[in-house]
Amino acid sequence: MALAERGTINHRLKWTGITLLLISLAIGAGWGVYRLPAPLVERMLRTDILKQSELWKRRVVLHLEDPETTLRTGHIDGHDAEFLTSMPEASDVYRFRLFDTSGRVVWSTRQGEVGLREDSAFFRADVARGMVYYLQEVVPLSEIDGLDLHTGNIQNSSAHHIVKVFMPVTKNGRFIGAIEFFTDISDLRATFITRLRISLIVLSGVALLALAMVSLVTYRTNRAQLRSLHKQSEKERDLMADQLRLAREVRLLGELNEWLQSSRSLDELFDMVSRFMTHILPEAEGSVYVYSNSRDVLDGCASWNGGTHKAHIHPEGCWGLRRGRTYEFGASEIDFICEHAEPHDGRQYFCFPILAHGETVGLLHLRAHENCEEEFHVSRKLAQLCAEQISMAIANVRMRDQLHDQSVRDPLTGLFNRRHMTETLRKSISRSQQTGVPLSLIAVDVDHFKKFNDTHGHDAGDMVLRAVGAALEQGCDRDEVACRIGGEEFMLILPDNTPDDAVSRAEKLRQSVEAVSVRYGDKSLPRITISVGVSHYPAHGTMPQDLMRAADDALYMAKDKGRNQVQVAKGTPTETGSADSNGQKVRTSGPVAAA
Structure with a gap:
């Protein structure tokens, strides 16, 4: 009896020890479930928000016409102001501010903050040196702009967790200003913490349950059963490893798809x-x-x-x-x-x-x-x-490229359309202003085009337009752009061409179109001729509309003088050609000579 009682006491002591161990583990797991999720979630959110902030900054900087001038002077045109004002509605940002290099607010979603100065030490020590500054704090609900726009369900709380991120803006390695973004992470933080706690509770419960079963089986079975338990444990570990691997693969596939x-x-x-x-x-x-x-x-x-x-x-x-x-x-x-x-x-x-x-x-x-x-x-x-x-x-x-190509191309000739021409001409003028390289614009109009349509039909007219468009496109080189701006009117942008070279190119273009033979059905269409007007930057204007108007005026002058010839807009000297009674420089060409 003494041995039996001693065995019973030992059994109870061992079981009590196992129970106390399980209780201790449960308490430790409960403490971990309560304390660990918050810092882990905040660390993950920090990484995600910093990535998002970089994208927000890129959107703002790319949209501004001249970010350096805007941040230095605070001058924002109506289009940029409309974009900046609407950005909180299209992103997780509920408020943001633009700073110049001294920390003065040049624009803010709160207009009353414009002119204020950020005197914090981190702005001068970190942000002004090109470093991102991240700050998380708790603020009252009244401090959050447009809360209803960012949260579907506002929690019953008098304060929210918000994040402020100062993103430096640099150009060529030089600090030109900063952008401060405000975003509310309360709901996202609470959701992630709750989910992480639930996951930890489930995992802790499974772990504790498995530990209890393993302890009980180990205590009450023989070595064979213990070996079996080890095999089962290995299978569970393999299964867990497979699940973790699968979860990682699913996560990476999701990220791959998103990127x-x-x-x-x-x-x-x-x-x-x-x-x-x-x-x-x-x-x-x-x-x-x-x-x-x-x-x-x-x-x-x-x-x-x-x-x-x-x-x-x-x-x-x-x-x-x-x-x-x-x-x-x-x-x-x-x-x-x-x-x-x-x-x-x-x-x-x-x-x-x-x-x-x-x-x-x-x-x-x-x-x-x-x-x-x-x-x-x-x-x-x-x-x-x-x-x-x-x-x-x-x-x-590829679909996006095709849609973009369709938006800037003329469907009949395949040349660029008027919209793309205007944008390209504006960029070419800006480049010429910065580098001093020459720039010319050639306007082309098909002579007597209406007769082609009236005599031979619109299909024949389309063939004429395609033939002229092909001649323009073949005449393009390097960064030159040929466009159809409407009807039988075309334009050719010639960067890096001197005025004399541009006039020579225009004459070669006129000759190449004149040499084109277009067959329609079983017969050839009449000879195609064009009238051409040439304008130069900056002699004939420094704005796209000025250069286009000057080229059109020269084009109409070519038509008035008999068509099938090249005329240069007034005010540009050329080494060849002669001047008419009005001082207009012309180049004689074609069967009809310029007066």
């Missing part, structure tokens, strides 16, 4: 692909190819993780492209090596055709690193998802 959808060009997109694929599939090297415009070859665009890509490959040289589906080398007894995979060292590889809207647009090639074949084979599904993300992003970028 790819925000890319502005294919070059930027492929740079993002290279950086993400290094983290998503570290056990594989890879490369990506995209069909060229001619679709006879694929161009190598990017590679990562030690992989290389060739400048061009033929679609017939890839078994994945030839068969129209994913090809895995090393999965069968008999495999054939793709030409683009040469030289081959026997490692497994994947070829994923990249599809967009049912059309093959490229190829994703992945090759296993040495001693990573098993992990590489398991990653096939993930790699397939990556290929799908890349294909959607490529389709979006």
